[in-house]
Amino acid sequence: MRKGVAGVSMVMMMPVAPSRRGTEDVRRSATLALLAGCGLLAAGCSSAGHDQDYAQRLNAYANATQFAPLQAEATNAAAGRLAIRLPKEFRDQIDDRDKGTPPFLRDFPGFVAAYQVQRPVGTTQYPVSLVVGTVPAAERRREDVKQVILEQVRRDESFRKAAWGKPRQVEDVTGQPRTWDVLTLEGEQPFELIDTGSPVEKRRPGVTEIWVSADPKQKACVVLAWRVPDEVAAAVSLATLAPLTARTVSIAD
Numbered sequence: 001m002r003k004g005v006a007g008v009s010m011v012m013m014m015p016v017a018p019s020r021r022g023t024e025d026v027r028r029s030a031t032l033a034l035l036a037g038c039g040l041l042a043a044g045c046s047s048a049g050h051d052q053d054y055a056q057r058l059n060a061y062a063n064a065t066q067f068a069p070l071q072a073e074a075t076n077a078a079a080g081r082l083a084i085r086l087p088k089e090f091r092d093q094i095d096d097r098d099k100g101t102p103p104f105l106r107d108f109p110g111f112v113a114a115y116q117v118q119r120p121v122g123t124t125q126y127p128v129s130l131v132v133g134t135v136p137a138a139e140r141r142r143e144d145v146k147q148v149i150l151e152q153v154r155r156d157e158s159f160r161k162a163a164w165g166k167p168r169q170v171e172d173v174t175g176q177p178r179t180w181d182v183l184t185l186e187g188e189q190p191f192e193l194i195d196t197g198s199p200v201e202k203r204r205p206g207v208t209e210i211w212v213s214a215d216p217k218q219k220a221c222v223v224l225a226w227r228v229p230d231e232v233a234a235a236v237s238l239a240t241l242a243p244l245t246a247r248t249v250s251i252a253d
Contacts, residue, residue, distance in 0.1 A: 067173075067248070069241060074248065077112045082134045082222065085248035087241055090115040090130060101131055102208065102227060103190045103201070104156040109145045109223050110135035118194065119232035125194035126204075126229045128236050130245070133223035142221045146181060146212055149223075153210075158187035167214055170243050172250070180246055183210040191229050205230040209242055213249065220251050 067085065074083040093113050094100035100114030108131060116129035135145055146164060153159045168180050185208040192201050206229040213222040224246065228236050 067244065070244060070248065074250075075115075077132060078110075078134045081220065081252050082112065082132070083248075083250045083252070084132065085245065086115050086130065087117075087245065089117040090128075092116050092118075100129075102225070104159070105131075105149065105152050105210075105225065107148065107152060108225070109133050109140070109148055110221070119235060121231050123196045124231075126232045127191060127193070127227070128229075128232060129227045131223075131225040131227075133225075134251070135221045135223070137219055137221060140221070142181075142212065142214060142218075145221050145223065146183075149183065149210060149212070153183070153185060153208075156189065158189055159185050168211075168243070170247050172247050178246070178249075179214040181212045181214045183212075184208075185210070191227070207233070207238065209238060211242060211246055213246075218251065219253070222249055222251070224249075 069087060070085040071088050071090075072085075074085050076083050093115055095113050097108065097111045098106065101108040101111060110133035112132045112134060114129055114131045116127050118125040119128055120126075150162060150164065153162050162183060162185055164181055164183050168182055170178050170180065172178050186206075188203045188205050189208060190201050191204050191206060192199055193204070194200075195202075206227065208228075209226045211222075211224040211226075213220075224242070226238055226242055228238050
């Protein structure tokens, strides 16, 4: 100690070297911080992978739920050129054109087969059916296919003024937009019922929807004709099944 101004004592302060323990604490803290940062980074990468996997699973689940009314596997038709997922209950296949097509549409373009299920109401079985056809684009233009259909259905007394509606857009199973022309026929029409065990044709109120694929560069024109008698319409959601089934249609290259 030495005397300063006016006799004030001054103490010389010397710098104190950090202790070994303090240095180790600092290094340990830095190391832990670095490890924590790496852990967060790894967790972030892991979380991103998990989120992607979760999104894929969620999308798969949504598709499975959405298409639940249809059969899990596609039905191959037209010698493998056409694939379509049918409604689960449509197990009966009719390969005879005269038995599988409506009386007002016997010349069904590119007829492949009809699929149906019988719905009981009392002692009567009512048929709900889907008729499928496919016409190669090289054989007939889509407009010609539509004209052949329209000319036939207009011969039925209930459909004299039938006309094609506005095109409908649906997304196929891959998310690609697809266009369909739809002809809706409502009113009394012939159905082949099974009444007390015997087949009989009767005119009953019902609906027929005819879907014709309308993509500009399609390799083939697909025709789907749905038929539902009014007596069983409440049990068959045509508004759901028709577009849902159309979404599953694919034509082989």
